[in-house]
Amino acid sequence: MTVRKPASFRLNAELLETLKRHAKAANRSLNNYVESLLLDAMYFEPNEETKAAIEEARSGKPLESLELDDFDNYVRSL
Numbered sequence: 001m002t003v004r005k006p007a008s009f010r011l012n013a014e015l016l017e018t019l020k021r022h023a024k025a026a027n028r029s030l031n032n033y034v035e036s037l038l039l040d041a042m043y044f045e046p047n048e049e050t051k052a053a054i055e056e057a058r059s060g061k062p063l064e065s066l067e068l069d070d071f072d073n074y075v076r077s078l
Contacts, residue, residue: 019033019034
């Protein structure tokens with residue numbers, strides 16, 4: 001059994017309303033929804049490929065260009 005302790009936080013009003021909407025859309029309580037978001041944020045560890053992509057994006061290095069003609073041919077081949 002998980003022990004839960006009450007906590008009080010002050011949140012930006014717009015953020016709180018957004019959290020409430022998302023919780024309602026997911027058919028979950030606000031408490032459960034926020035707790036699951038926090039758990040995901042604390043324990044999610046991206047894989048090596050994702051870490052490399054994040055580092056590349058942060059480096060400011062120009063991205064590869066995509067030739068749309070080649071992409072269209074690729075999609076057709078699927």
